[in-house]
Amino acid sequence: MTPPKKISLTRYLVEQQRIDGLIPGQLRLLLEVVARACKSISHAVNKGALGNVLGSAQSENVQGEVQKKLDIIANEVLIEANEWGGHLAGMASEEMDAIYVVPNRYPKGEYLLLFDPLDGSSNIDVNVSIGTIFSVLHMPEDDRGVDEGDFLQPGSRQVAAGYCVYGPQTTLVLTVGDGVAMFTLDREQGSFVLTQENVRIPADTQEFAINMSNMRHWAPPVRRYIDECLQGKDGPRGKDFNMRWIASMVADVHRILTRGGIFMYPWDQREPNKPGKLRLMYEANPMAWLIEQAGGAATNGKERILDLQPTKLHERVSVILGSKNEVERVTSYHSEL
Ligand code: AHM
Ligand code: MG
Numbered sequence: 313m314t315p316p317k318k319i320s321l322t323r324y325l326v327e328q329q330r331i332d333g334l335i336p337g338q339l340r341l342l343l344e345v346v347a348r349a350c351k352s353i354s355h356a357v358n359k360g361a362l363g364n365v366l367g368s369a370q371s372e373n374v375q376g377e378v379q380k381k382l383d384i385i386a387n388e389v390l391i392e393a394n395e396w397g398g399h400l401a402g403m404a405s406e407e408m409d410a411i412y413v414v415p416n417r418y419p420k421g422e423y424l425l426l427f428d429p430l431d432g433s434s435n436i437d438v439n440v441s442i443g444t445i446f447s448v449l450h451m452p453e454d455d456r457g458v459d460e461g462d463f464l465q466p467g468s469r470q471v472a473a474g475y476c477v478y479g480p481q482t483t484l485v486l487t488v489g490d491g492v493a494m495f496t497l498d499r500e501q502g503s504f505v506l507t508q509e510n511v512r513i514p515a516d517t518q519e520f521a522i523n524m525s526n527m528r529h530w531a532p533p534v535r536r537y538i539d540e541c542l543q544g545k546d547g548p549r550g551k552d553f554n555m556r557w558i559a560s561m562v563a564d565v566h567r568i569l570t571r572g573g574i575f576m577y578p579w580d581q582r583e584p585n586k587p588g589k590l591r592l593m594y595e596a597n598p599m600a601w602l603i604e605q606a607g608g609a610a611t612n613g614k615e616r617i618l619d620l621q622p623t624k625l626h627e628r629v630s631v632i633l634g635s636k637n638e639v640e641r642v643t644s645y646h647s648e649l
Pocket of ligand 2: 432
């Protein structure tokens, strides 16, 4: 029997462009370069202590968070891989205060790339899944030079988004607005191979993901939702719920894309002036688009995440995403206030 044919990421992108025209040449190059960078980050992650990549870098990012060595390595890998190809005008990252304009010595392209180079940093040193999240936007038309304002586009304007999870397997998950596809890194071949297409999230679920230790700080609608889940069969939901919290959004979202569930990192009273912990432009927007493309939903409790107009690069947002009926339920609890 002929073995099933292996479809590489490159072949998928080329063939998909023939079908829907959503991946023109420059965007294909961009996605291939991002995938190559993720492969190299995956190798660094795998080496761990042997590669001297664990531990803190003794520095802080713009959010005041201590940077890990791997945060910085991953950021550099993504910048070096992407700056020279001529497909980008600029980049923005969780690990850089300001935008990175492609240096004048390289040709400039029509796209903007935003990323969280290493999400779930608290898991690096304990050998638990982490990941890279990315979002791609078009440069606004007729723009002469790139500045921060060019990046401040709502998530609905993304032209590609995805993540790469570094777990027991390294898996790249991608959307260009025509469904969600997953590619697993074949280490012997050194390439990403298509392993799932048309990913769909069930509308109902019995699994939630939230950091329960923050319960006392939550707003009433979130407390109500979780409280009802915890009451299980005997409560208003009439069914038992399971809980998972990996503390890597990438890994939690990957589980939800694989078997459904709801993920929340809501606003809480610890820092009442911040809308939430997670960042809108390079964490919530790409994940929200992937989730919607797989049939799920993503809101901040009141509005669809993809409709939010960003006002600054490192803006934070409250995040509720996953199985549609559960997200709609939590969102409706917010409007009942
Ligand atoms: P990071 O980008 O600094 O790693 O922070 C984001 C991460 C998410 O991946 C995860 O969902 C959350 O922070 C975990 O936060 P907590 O440790 O408060 O549970
Ligand atoms: Mg992050």
